[in-house]
Amino acid sequence: MRLTELSERSGVSIATIKYYLREGLLAPGRRIGATTAEYGEDHLRRLRLVRALIQEGRVPVATAREVLGHIDNDSLGRTIRLGAALWALPQEPEPDEDDPAVRAARREVDRVLEALGWETARELSTLSPLHRSLVVAVATLIRLGYPVDAELMEPYAELMHRAAVRDLDSMETYPSEKEQVEAAVVGAVLFEPVLKALHRLAQEEESARRYGIE
Known part of the structure; x- marks a missing residue:
């Protein structure tokens, strides 16, 4: 699919998709021309996840990038991969141990x-x-x-x-x-x-x- 269709199917504007591409949150599409790329179902699924994190979950971009990095890390076992991704989400600050x-x-x-x-x-x-x-x-x-x-x-x-x-x-x-x-x-x-x-x-x-x- 082209960028326009990706935007329509995901509900994310073209400008926002381009921002996610620049920030490394979404992998580049397959080049089919000097200024044209083609995107697949994997891009659509990832875009929905990015939207869930940033637009709905209010997760900062840098944090979202870290979460996605753990998700994409095939070298990790499933439990560690899942744990690392969840741990990277915003968490409580360190408690005061003197309290x-x-x-x-x-x-x-x-x-x-x-x-x-x-x-x-x-x-x-x-x-x-x-x-x-x-x-x-x-x-x-x-x-x-x-x-x-x-x-x-x-x-x-x-x-x-x-x-x-x-x-x-x-x-x-x-x-x-x-x-x-x-x-x-x-x-x-x-x-x-x-x-x-x-x-x-x-x-x-x-x-x-x-x-x-x-």
Whole structure:
């Protein structure tokens, strides 16, 4: 397809596509003339991913480039490739380890990971921005007087594990590892708000069932 068709099918303007090409977010098309190139389905899929990251997810261009670099790195195993791409997304800043709430939160997070037998999460705890985000969130609750401990987190973590199983089952329906990791990144950026909204709707529904709506 030509650039015009790529723009029409993707919903991304020609000017924006050219910007993504200049920034290295989209591979050049196959040259068929001095000023003309042809693009394929791979370009369309990548353009949708770039749009999800930058236009919808508000991910900075430099960060999007890093995420895409991990997705394209065929030398990585699937778990490392997926983890590297997700870790490259915007994350929480480093917590203040002198903060008593942070120390308490880290203890409770470590306790729940141990109780669940999540060995990979425990081994990567000093490196993982996902672990850091959890510690920061729990610390904030503790600091504001809403204590969260391992016992409270454990059933929620088990529900999240079930969601993760469903995520990977869905991811594995894509034909290549690259497309699978792309799907996981899109899920992290665009599908997590769906889960958040479903959670709140479920709370509304359960409240109405227990207490009525009058």
